[in-house]
Amino acid sequence: MLNAIGLDEAQESAYRTLVGLGAADVPELAHRLTLPEEEAVRALRRLERQGLAAQSSARPGRWVAAPPAVALGALLSRQRHELEQAEITAARLAKEYRAEAAEPAVHDLVEVVTGASAVAHRFRQLQLGAAHEVCALVTGKPVAVTGTENRAEEEASSRGVRYRVVIERELLDGQTGLSELVEALDRDEEVRIAERVPTKLVVTDGTMAMVPLTGHGTEPAALVVHASGLLEALTGLFESVWQQSLPLRLTADERTVTTEGDGDDRAPDSTDLRILSLLLAGLTDASVAKQLDLGLRTVQRRVKRLMELVGVATRLQLGWQAYERGWVSR
Known part of the structure; x- marks a missing residue:
C-alpha cells in the first residue's frame, strides 16, 4: 500500500x-x-x-x-x-x-494507430482516461485485445466509471466467454447480447471513439476519432445496437428468489437462473450445457422442472413467468 x-x-x-x-x-x-x-x-x-x-x-x-x-x-x-x-x-x-x-484541421480529428501492441495500449489509455462512461461493442473474434488482457476495464469500473457493453452471441461460445461475462456483471456493468455486432467499437465519455481500421489477415490497426460528425455517427451506432439488444443477467437477486431453507425446495437455484438467462439470450440447450459444464439431459431436466414449477406448457410461457417472478431481468 x-x-x-x-x-x-x-x-x-x-x-x-x-x-x-x-x-x-x-x-x-x-x-x-x-x-x-x-x-x-x-x-x-x-x-x-x-x-x-x-x-x-x-x-x-x-x-x-x-x-x-x-x-x-x-x-x-x-x-x-x-x-x-x-x-x-x-x-x-x-x-x-x-x-x-x-x-483544428481535419487530420487532427482522427488518429491512426498501427500494430497490435499500439492498438492495445491506446485502447487501455481510452478506458483509463474515462471519467463517466465507457460504451463498447464487442465482436466474437477480437484481434488486438482479448477480454482476459483488458484489465483497464477493472480499474475504470473501480473508479465508478459506468460501462454499457453489447457483446456478440458468438462470444459466449469461447473458452472464457461466460466467465468474463460473469466478472463484468459482478462489477455492475450493464451487458446486453446481440445476434451480430456490426463492428468492434469503444466510445468514452462521448468525446472519443476507437474502431478497427483493417480486417483479418493484415496488421491490426485502429482509428481513434475525436469530437466530430464521425464521432456522433459512431455514438449513434452504439445507441442503436444497444436499444435493439437483449439485457442479460446471470446472477440472482437473493431478495426476490426463494432459496432452500425458506420452505420451498423446488425454488430455482443459481444454476437454474443461469440456464434461464442463457436460454433467453438465444443459446441452444447444447450451448447452455457446454457453457455451464453440465450434461445436456441435466439442462433439459432442469428446464422441465421449472416449467412444472410455474405450471406452464411451453418455454415461451416459462420465459414470461421467469420475468414476472423476478427470476431474470427484462
Missing part, C-alpha cells in the same frame, strides 16, 4: 516489521523478512533516506522506526504537493492546447 510514496514491497515490509518491533538489528530483521542480510540492509538504507528509519544512537547496530504519523505524514504532504503541481501543469498545457486547436 505504500508504493504510492515510492516504497517497494521489501521496504514496506521492513518498515512494518520495525514499527511492530520498535527496534531490530539487521540479522533479526532479515530473518523475519526471509531476506538475505544484504537486501535487508538496502531496504533499511532506503527507509533511512525517506526518513522512515534510523540507526539507534543508544545501541549501535540496531535500527528503529520513525513514528508513522510524522514520517508518513511528511511524505504524503510532499506527494500531495507534487500532484497539485502536476495538475496545475496539466491544466496549463490543456489551455495552451485548446488555444492552439481552436480551429
Whole structure:
C-alpha cells in the first residue's frame, strides 16, 4: 500500500516489521523478512533516506522506526504537493492546447494507430482516461485485445466509471466467454447480447471513439476519432445496437428468489437462473450445457422442472413467468 510514496514491497515490509518491533538489528530483521542480510540492509538504507528509519544512537547496530504519523505524514504532504503541481501543469498545457486547436484541421480529428501492441495500449489509455462512461461493442473474434488482457476495464469500473457493453452471441461460445461475462456483471456493468455486432467499437465519455481500421489477415490497426460528425455517427451506432439488444443477467437477486431453507425446495437455484438467462439470450440447450459444464439431459431436466414449477406448457410461457417472478431481468 505504500508504493504510492515510492516504497517497494521489501521496504514496506521492513518498515512494518520495525514499527511492530520498535527496534531490530539487521540479522533479526532479515530473518523475519526471509531476506538475505544484504537486501535487508538496502531496504533499511532506503527507509533511512525517506526518513522512515534510523540507526539507534543508544545501541549501535540496531535500527528503529520513525513514528508513522510524522514520517508518513511528511511524505504524503510532499506527494500531495507534487500532484497539485502536476495538475496545475496539466491544466496549463490543456489551455495552451485548446488555444492552439481552436480551429483544428481535419487530420487532427482522427488518429491512426498501427500494430497490435499500439492498438492495445491506446485502447487501455481510452478506458483509463474515462471519467463517466465507457460504451463498447464487442465482436466474437477480437484481434488486438482479448477480454482476459483488458484489465483497464477493472480499474475504470473501480473508479465508478459506468460501462454499457453489447457483446456478440458468438462470444459466449469461447473458452472464457461466460466467465468474463460473469466478472463484468459482478462489477455492475450493464451487458446486453446481440445476434451480430456490426463492428468492434469503444466510445468514452462521448468525446472519443476507437474502431478497427483493417480486417483479418493484415496488421491490426485502429482509428481513434475525436469530437466530430464521425464521432456522433459512431455514438449513434452504439445507441442503436444497444436499444435493439437483449439485457442479460446471470446472477440472482437473493431478495426476490426463494432459496432452500425458506420452505420451498423446488425454488430455482443459481444454476437454474443461469440456464434461464442463457436460454433467453438465444443459446441452444447444447450451448447452455457446454457453457455451464453440465450434461445436456441435466439442462433439459432442469428446464422441465421449472416449467412444472410455474405450471406452464411451453418455454415461451416459462420465459414470461421467469420475468414476472423476478427470476431474470427484462
